[in-house]
Amino acid sequence: MTFLPQEVIRRKRDGGTLDDAEIAAFIEGLTAGRVTDAQAAALAMAILWRGLALPECVALTQAMTRSGTVLSWNLPGPVLDKHSTGGVGDTVSLALAPAVAACGGFVPMIAGRGLGHTGGTIDKLDAIPGYRTQPDLGAFRSVVTDVGCAIVGQSPDLAPADRRLYAIRDVTGTVESIDLITTSILSKKLAAGLDGLVMDVKVGSGAFMLHLPDAKALAERIGTVANGAGLRTSALLTDMDEPLASVAGNAVEVAYAIDYLTGRRREPRFHEVTVALGGEMLRLGGLAADEEDGRARVEEAIASGVAAEYFARMVAALGGPLDLVENPGRHLASAPITRAVEPHRPGIVAAIDTRAVGLAVVALGGGRTRPEDPVDPAVGLTELAGIGRWAGQGKPLAVVHARDEAAADRAAEAVRRAYSIADFDAAKTPTIRGSWTP
Structure with missing residues (x-):
């Protein structure tokens, strides 16, 4: 049967349910350019108004994942990641990825740039002279394999349908759809070939979700769709009624993460979130008996300085200064x-x-x-x-x-x-x- 994008749009506009084949054909057409920006915007608005049933959300996530390269790994440990919905002073990724790597996990973290009032992990890493936030997939694989972690930006090869659809949503008033937020996040994570994902869903005056019931709904939706798509996922809901760290910016947050990893500064709220997320990642990956055991292992990796060593190795492997951890003031603007x-x-x-x-x-x-x-x-x-x-x-x-x-x-x-x-x-x-x- 001939695929007609306008018929898919009409069915969802009128409250109908799309089948897997229709969703796959629409996303394939979007990736290939056969579906126009106007048609993608119309479907996004229909989804915002009508929502997606769980099977539709899973199918859309999987279709966007398959729109580009899907990584696979052959590593002596689980492939794990976390994703934050965004906040202020949230530089946890820079400390968490090396801490989990120090505990035996492998963390291919594909991060984003700032969105609205929230800081972006890739903007922070761009503050490190020489650090390559956009390496090719070969270099990305090599650093994850050799070091245990790599934090980079989204490659054009990974979930390209999401890249195009997000740009359309950003200018058509459809960013707020929980279903489209879910598929956007998860398509990139599934493309990274993960064994486990922990969501950090922020709630409060500095989060996109201001109220706890909304944050709980987002966590449940993302977790349910992720597990339905074959990715083991859990979530923590963390407070953003005040900045997580006592700093906000790019170079200042890199300096803060280094101070945290080296023990020069350990603020309780930041430490609690980092250790809790890390403990849950280790539990999901089978590297800890339970979350409490996982937290203890992450605590030790940070307290011993091993996590700082992994951070230094990651920075050097991706082109940054060899002595950034020892001399951050020499390199950060x-x-x-x-x-x-x-x-x-x-x-x-x-x-x-x-x-x-x-x-x-x-x-x-x-x-x-x-x-x-x-x-x-x-x-x-x-x-x-x-x-x-x-x-x-x-x-x-x-x-x-x-x-x-x-x-x-x-x-x-x-x-x-x-x-x-x-x-x-x-x-x-x-x-x-x-x-x-x-």
């Missing part, structure tokens, strides 16, 4: 202007508009307002005050790192507006707010 941001009045931090904090970094040049915008690796915020901390003279809300005085002024005021100050202690939200397992 720094901004010419630094300014402490005092609150409008002294008091205790009661609440933070974390999204506004992330947007302050974007406005400094640490993110993009248009896809073609360059990112300044040097700018950002450090010493971000957390909820429950006193702020006043000598205890700033943050330190701004900017290119010029005007930018520093704007960022300082944006930070002040993002913070609510009170005269009493504020109740802190738990860092780990829930979990999902099949």
Whole structure:
């Protein structure tokens, strides 16, 4: 029977159920150019309004996975990864991948760039001079095999249908569809040839999911579809009502990750999320008897300094400086202007508009307002005050790192507006707010 894209669109528009063959033909046509951007946008809008049944979501995920190269591995350990839905000060990937590799896992982490107010792992790694965030698949395979982990950007060979569909969704008001978010994330992870995936679903003022029920629904949807597509997946729901780390930016987050791995700085919330995700990854991969055993193994890999050694080897293998871990200040860019941001009045931090904090970094040049915008690796915020901390003279809300005085002024005021100050202690939200397992 002749494939007609408009008939697929009409069926979904009217609330019908698409079969596997229709979905496969549509995605094959999208990849080959036989399906137009307008037709893909129409189907995306129909999916946003009508939703996908579980079998449809699985079929769409698998079709997008098969649109390009699907990696396979022959390694002496499980192939594992984690994916975060995005936040502020969330530089966990840089610490987690080497920690899991140090425990016997192999981590081919395909990461993304910043989206909206959230920081992107690849933008952070681009702050490391020489680091290749877009190696060819041969080099990617080699580093994962030899080192145990490699964090890189999406190759054009992996899930190209997702790359095209996401660009269309980004300009047609269909990004928010849980079904399309799910298929976008999972098609890339399935293409990476994983044995296990742990989702870090963020919830709070700095997350795309502001409310816990919505975050739980997203975690369940992603986990159910992933397991239906043959990828063992579980999820943690973690707090983003305040920045996860006390820094936000690109070079400053790389420096923070190095400080964390080397023991110069171990902030409790960041450490809790890193260890919890790592423990669950090891459990999924059969490298730990349970999550508690996995957390203990990750703790040891970090405390012993072995995880830092794996990070250094990964950086060097992908073209970065051989002594980055020992001398980060020699290689990472720094901004010419630094300014402490005092609150409008002294008091205790009661609440933070974390999204506004992330947007302050974007406005400094640490993110993009248009896809073609360059990112300044040097700018950002450090010493971000957390909820429950006193702020006043000598205890700033943050330190701004900017290119010029005007930018520093704007960022300082944006930070002040993002913070609510009170005269009493504020109740802190738990860092780990829930979990999902099949």
